[in-house]
Amino acid sequence: MAAKDELGRQGERLAADFLRSRGMPVLARNWRCKEGEIDIVARDGRALVVVEVKTRSGRSHGTAYEAVGHAKLLRLRSLAARWLAGQQERFDSVRVDVIALERFAGDFAIRHERGVI
Helix, strand or coil: CCHHHHHHHHHHHHHHHHHHHCCCCEEEEEEEECCEEEEEEEEECCEEEEEEEEEECCCECECCHHHCCHHHHHHHHHHHHHHHHCCCCCCCEEEEEEEEEEEECCEEEEEEECCCC
16 A cells, blocks of 8 residues: 555544534445545534545645645535435535645644535
């Protein structure tokens, strides 16, 4: 497995643990359909939260948060509708969050931006 892939998996595990530690149950991880993938689907009270996770080991290509573009966020909103279509549970609102993780000297810094779109 490539080091980049392992870093991404580690970041997604840390992000899921981070959300759970803040009382947000994780409903799905790496949910896929033909239009794309949602890294994490979680619940925050009565809100459905679709989470994009970006993990970086350096800033040579910008920060992890900067790596999430507007087009990706719009696609996540659309993917949330696809995910909801297959569920019986209903939610009062849908939110798109970004969790950006950056590893420095072996330790991770976590930035959680709520409701980015």
